Amino acid sequence: MTTESRHEDTLPRSSRVTAVVLPVVLLVVIGAACALRLPAAAATAVPPGRAGPVRCELSAYVSDLYDIDPAKGRFSARLWLWTICPDKSADPLPKISYANADDPNPSEPNIIEQDGHVLDQVRVQSSFRQEWDVRNFPFDRHRIEIVLTAPQDTNHFRFAVNNADAQVNPEIRPEGWRVTGFRLVSATKHYTTTYGDHSLKDGSTYDRVRIRIDLERSSPTIFWKLTIPLYLAVLIAVSTFLISSRREELETTARLDGVYNRLGVLGGGLFVVVLNMQQANDVITSPSGLTLIDWLHLATLAFLLLAVAATVLAWSWTSRGGSPTRAEHVGHRGAWLGLAAYVVVCGTLVLLAARG
Structure with a gap:
């Protein structure tokens, strides 16, 4: 009875020891595993650098x-x-x-x-x-x-x-x-x-x-080199309208020769303007739109084309019986008005460009 009693008492005590030791062993194993991994983690960690860039x-x-x-x-x-x-x-x-x-x-x-x-x-x-x-x-x-x-x-x-x-x-x-x-x-x-x-x-x-x-x-020299041919073409065109015949009536052949001469001068002016415009494009080019030089060339072309149209209309009118003297008088006045309008247009374009 005594021996059996002692044996029955030891079993519960062993279970209690196991219950206490087992968690401790598990903690030791986990701690050892963590200790083995820490050096590797420390080796791969990036040291902190400067604050910000x-x-x-x-x-x-x-x-x-x-x-x-x-x-x-x-x-x-x-x-x-x-x-x-x-x-x-x-x-x-x-x-x-x-x-x-x-x-x-x-x-x-x-x-x-x-x-x-x-x-x-x-x-x-x-x-x-x-x-x-x-x-x-x-x-x-x-x-x-x-x-x-x-x-x-x-x-x-x-x-x-x-x-x-x-x-x-x-x-x-x-x-x-x-x-x-x-x-x-x-x-x-x-x-x-x-x-x-x-x-x-x-x-x-x-x-x-x-x-x-x-x-x-710093210098407008190039500007004057590119625009002086335009102004000369306009002045020469105007001069062809201001030359007076000094006669009330001219023969048809003589008047026709005068028309041909004027058209020849105006055609030469148009050729000069177009050629000068091509040369200007080699010096001044803008991918964003027309330049001041382009607008001045276009204004000159428009003036010369209007002069050609006026010459043809005047000849057509006189050939149908209109007065050559009256046509000449209208041509004089139209030339001066056209020159004034050309100066105003070109001056306005230059002022707008200067103000930026």
């Missing part, structure tokens, strides 16, 4: 500006760029993109470490693409740009422009142009693609700096 100060000095050609949509420039970054790895100049450059030729970088920052200087020379609006030539004003794009998206890199140190060479004298302004402007460019970076959503955005140079024409 890296920022580098950028400035520029335009030393030369040349080969300004609106007809080809190009200009050329030579400039210095420099950046001040917290460290060399953040320097954007080696990988910066010149968005509108044809074939940029940067010099070797000049890197200087100072005051805990890295200064990088580089000289760049290239021709640059530019859209031009020459509709108001020779009163057109332009803002040309050199566009720089950061090598990394805005999540990792941003420019900080320094206009206080940015300058343009005051000795720059582009042929036919005058520099009227200079400024660096911050901007961004959004692309719908992520360029393979799956961490980005809805495309990618890159920081940009626009180096803006304001220009205006």
Whole structure:
């Protein structure tokens, strides 16, 4: 009885021990597994970097500006760029993109470490693409740009422009142009693609700096070269109407010769205007509409065509019995009125272009 009683007492005690030890063993096993995984997790974890994107100060000095050609949509420039970054790895100049450059030729970088920052200087020379609006030539004003794009998206890199140190060479004298302004402007460019970076959503955005140079024409010489033939054609056309026959009546043959001569002069004027218009298009072209030069040519063509029409109508009227003297008088008055209207139209076009 005693032995059986002791045996019955030990079974419940063993169960209680098992109930206590088993959870402890499980905790130890789980803890060991976690301990084995921690080093791997620590090895793959990315150490925290800087708060926000890296920022580098950028400035520029335009030393030369040349080969300004609106007809080809190009200009050329030579400039210095420099950046001040917290460290060399953040320097954007080696990988910066010149968005509108044809074939940029940067010099070797000049890197200087100072005051805990890295200064990088580089000289760049290239021709640059530019859209031009020459509709108001020779009163057109332009803002040309050199566009720089950061090598990394805005999540990792941003420019900080320094206009206080940015300058343009005051000795720059582009042929036919005058520099009227200079400024660096911050901007961004959004692309719908992520360029393979799956961490980005809805495309990618890159920081940009626009180096803006304001220009205006310094000489109207080309304008006068292109328009003087128009004015001469109009004056010669007017003179053919002002020549008096000094006779009350002329024979039909003589009057017909006069008509032929006038039509020959007017036809020559039309040929000169059309030829001059083609030459002007080689110098001044605008994809955005008609230029002031185009409007002046069209006004001159309209004047000469009206003169041709007036000559034909006058001949038709006199050939049906109308008075040649009266036709000549009307022709004189019409020539003066036509010249006055031509001057008013051309003057208005020039004033509108000058006001921009």
